[in-house]
Amino acid sequence: MTKILKKYTSIPPHLYVERDADLQLKRIVDEMQRPGYVLVARQMGKTNLLINAKRTLESDNRIFAYVDLSNSFKYERECYLNIIDVIIETFEDIFEPIVSEIYSLRKNSLPPHKEYSKSLRIILNHFKGDIVIILDEIDALRTADYSDNIFAQIRSNYFSRTNFEEFERLTYILSGVIEPTELIKDRNKSPFNIGDKIYLDDFTLEEHNTFIKKSKLKIDNSISNEIYKWTNGNPRLTFDICSEIEDQIISKKPITKESISLIIKGKYLTLYDIAPIDHIRELVKSNKDVRQAIIQLQNNTNDISDELKKKLYLFGIINSQFNKTTKIKNRIIKESLTIDWINSVEKSSKDITVTFGLAKYVSKEYKEAIEIFETLLNNSPSNKDLETIKYFLGASYYNIRNYEKTLKHLVYDFSDTEDKRKALSMVGVCKIASGNPSEGYKDLETVIETKTNDFYYQNALYNIAINTLNSDSKKADSLFNDLIESAIEIESEAEENRTTDEIDNFKAICLYHRAVIRLEEKENDLEGIKLLQSSYDLANTQNSIYIKHLLHNLKPNENTNYKNELVNSIISNNLIFENQNTYPTSFNERHLLNYLGYLFDKDDNTLYKKLLKYSYKYIYNKEVNKSFIAYRASKISNNSKQILESLLDIKEKDVLKLVYYDLAIIENENSIIFFEYFKKFKTIVNRISANDLYIYAIAIRKLFDEKKIEDGIKLCVETIKQIEQIDDEVLNYESIIIYYWLSIFYDTKNDVVNAKLTATKTIEVIKLSSLETKTSMIDEKALKLIQEQMNDIVYPKPTQQILPFISNKKYGRNERIKVRYNNGKVIEDKFKKLEKDITSGNCVII
Known part of the structure; x- marks a missing residue:
């Protein structure tokens, strides 16, 4: 057989x-x-x-x-x-x-x-x-x-x-x-x-018999019915049991009701380690409400909510007929979930889980701690345990920067005064990070009313200080000084699992902020340089590299071997980006790109290439090609043009397109070189995007200024032809500038018919769009002027004034701007806060 x-x-x-x-x-x-x-x-x-x-x-x-x-x-x-x-x-x-x-x-x-x-x-x-x-x-x-x-x-x-x-x-x-x-x-x-x-419910008896027939299992009806009595049609159990029976038939062993019972008990009800029983028992262990419901079902009572019935169904314990008398779906599952076993799980969970979760938290294994505390929370803990669980669950989420979940668990009226104060320190930071600064500051101010010198006091004070820097630098300086004094007071205690090195590093960050305040007010301020040196002396490796770089920029002639030291410090310490460290001095992507730009030297690029290779292999783990890392470095480097020119021979067309784009912008004043790069850029563009239109608009404006009307019309028409083949609302809206210039070109050469047609199209695009009342190149006021000018072309007036479009705007660091991210999200904030994302290509100014 x-x-x-x-x-x-x-x-x-x-x-x-x-x-x-x-x-x-x-x-x-x-x-x-x-x-x-x-x-x-x-x-x-x-x-x-x-x-x-x-x-x-x-x-x-x-x-x-x-x-x-x-x-x-x-x-x-x-x-x-x-x-x-x-x-x-x-x-x-x-x-x-x-x-x-x-x-x-x-x-x-x-x-x-x-x-x-x-x-x-x-x-x-x-x-x-x-x-x-x-x-x-x-x-x-x-x-x-x-x-x-x-x-x-x-x-x-x-x-x-x-x-x-x-x-x-x-x-x-x-x-x-x-x-x-x-x-x-x-x-x-x-x-x-x-x-x-x-x-998906189990087999009916008829479907069970169909399976027995398809399996060609040579058993009589009484044996088939016995299998069904145990499984009640559960397909997985039925298949596996019948497979065991098939083995016995091949071995010519007799098949009886007793042998079926032995197969089932040996397979499922001894070690309970075979699917699906093992999985069901694990799920039951994790949920106290389900355990209580199973006790009711075992006692043949049925006072169970529909919500809990759905949970029991998704655990594989009952079928989907929630409106009927609820029963455990088959005998095998029922015997695997005995009341004695449920009680043993209850006792076990009470004995070890909270302690185990706290141990994970103390050892900074926050994700493991979250898993344990979430399980505990689902098990309806006592009021005493509930507060402990919620506090450490929220604190664990805080330490992995999940502010939404932190707020969910820590916005709670803790009975313990200390827990309430500590929770409020974390809640305040989360509210600021989540866009509710006024409420966040209020919570943090409450925390610092009592000077406790622990982490939570310092956490509140530090976050108030860094968020006060722009509005009141003197107050911020005073707060950072308070933080340094607080750190000195607790230094000998190594409080809250913070080592002396960690406390020193925290003092270094505060000294750095105080130094920057002075150096921003007065270049090369001696007190500021002194504070920065003190910061460097205390900082750990992750932070000291950036601080040393600032010191070198202030006194560039004091260390002629600095570039070598910079590269060796990064590589010898195996530095990578640390997601959890939010200090401004921490080794991060912007700092790395800054270092690469600083190291670039067209006469000797040995150190530049050494750091670029390390970055590619160990920081980006080969997920970003070297040419793109170099391109991003060019965005924030004083050597931008030289870095871009070094990339002209690369094979990666997506990066080469960006290089041509940026070089064209840099050479904006030199029309001949600009158009050389622009033409190369156009040859790579397979599908025009909204971000591309800026350089097209510059080229079109140049052609107008140079009175190359036919060339301007040709470029406008080519560009519009590409745009109209793409279904993209943002691209269509940004194309207003192209339609505008095409109308101006036609109007300049007295082609009245085409000028009016294009002006009408320009007005139509503006009116039909559901987007904002300005584009990335044209502000709201200018857009209204464009509409007026297009109306003048459609309905002529004695005089017309050509509107120049706005290009290459420079922004002050504290000037508020609005950007659109690549995922479509729009944010408004100060330029200096968004500058990193802008230069890294994650968003564009709109």
Whole structure:
């Protein structure tokens, strides 16, 4: 006899038994309307359901892309890219012709959701059939900051059908072990309520018999019924038990009710380490409410809320018939969750968990501490333990810079005065970081009323000081001095697990701030230099390198070997960026790029290349190519032009495009050289973006100033032709400047018809846009003047005044500006606070 019930990764077609869930899934796919959401416990057949749908419903006119989200991505864009890549790679023969178009789109720095939506439209316009995207293990998004955006994008795809009919041929099937509503972090956003839930219940007796028949298992009805009595149709248990029975039949052992009982008890009810029993017991251990509910079920009482019933279903303990009498779904699971075992779990959790969590916190293993305290919080702790858990859970989140979760747990009326004060210190910082500074300052001022000289007092004082620097430097200086005195007072105590070295480094940071205050008021201030030297003497390696660099800039002739020392200090100490360190002197990306720019020397670049190589291999882990690191260094270097010129021979076209762009801007005053770089830039641009339009506008304006009207018209027309092929609202709005100049060119050569047509188009673009009332190149006042001038062309007046567009604006460090990030987010703040993101290319000034 040949074995049929093997250990398959997925159930093959000849053994698969369809259930109601299969029919429901088929209906959703056939209708191509609302997405489906498969909601079921782990190891209950969810993945096999999805694979079978793909296997049976896929055709020449309908394709399925199966995406496993359990390999989570750090960034939203990476998640979208993976989905698109799966579609393309799974059906390589179909989508090979559009691969280059998809990849070109990725170079345009669009917000992630726009790039994803456009990619889907390219795919749907190429393939004229239906596309079903299966997103399995969707609950893995629980740990992703961008999870809300994924659900919002799926909603958007459905609601976009009005404008883009190709989305009528796209649907999603999601699956996971958590309700979609629980995955939405921001309750102010629209709930994910467009999906049809699909519950996956166990085999009915008829479906169980169908499986027995398909398995060709030679057993009589009484044996089949005995299996069903134990499993109640659970597919995983049924398959595995029948596989064991098949082995015994092959070995010619008799199959009786007693032998089935021995198989089950030996396999599942002795060590409890076989799926799905092991997983169910682990879940039960983690949730006190579930444990209490199981005790009720074992005692045949049924006073359980619907919310808890859903939890029991997703743990694999009951079926989905919540409105009927609730029972543990089968005998095997029931005997694995005895009241005695539940009581032993209760006792165990009370004995060790809080202490274990505190130990993890003290050893600074914050993520492990969070896991323990979150579990404790779900187990309905006593009031005494609740305060301890909430405090250390919030403090753990604070230490990994998760301010939202910190506020969730620490905005609480702690009964202990010390806990209340410490929590308030962290809450104040979180409120400032979350955009609520007035409330944050109020909390921090409360903390410093009592001078306690511990970390939380100093934390409050330091954050008030750094946020006072711009408005009242004298007050800030006084606060930093108070902090130094406070650090001196506690130095001998090594308080709050802070070593003497850590306290010295904290004093160094405060001395640095005091030095900067003086040096900003008066260049080369002797007291400021003295304070900076004291800061350097106390600082650790991470901070001392930057402080020494400042000292060298103040006295550049004192150390002729400084460049060597700088490079060797970074490399010998294996420095990398530390995400958790927020001090302005800490070794960070901006400092590294600054050092690279400083080291660049066209006559001898040995040290520059040495640090660049180290950065590429060990700081960026080869995830960013060397030419791009060098390009970013050029953005903040006094040697910008020389660094860019050194990159003219690179092969990476995406970086070379940026190099030509920047060199053209630098050579703006020299028209001949400007146009040389501009023409090279244009040859690399496959798909024009909103950010590109600035250099096009400069070129067009130059042609106008040089009275090259025909060349100007030609460039405007070429540019507009590219813009009109791209569906991008931001690009369309930014193109106002191009339409404007085209109208001016036509008007200058007295081509009345085309001047009026283009002026009308300019006005139309301005009026139809739902974006802001200004562009990245034209402020609100200038935009109104453009409208007036275009109206003058459409309806002529005796005189017209040509409006020059605004270019190359210089900003003061304290001047407020507004920027748009690559993900579409718009922020307004002082130039100096946003300068880093601007120079690194993460955002543009609008």
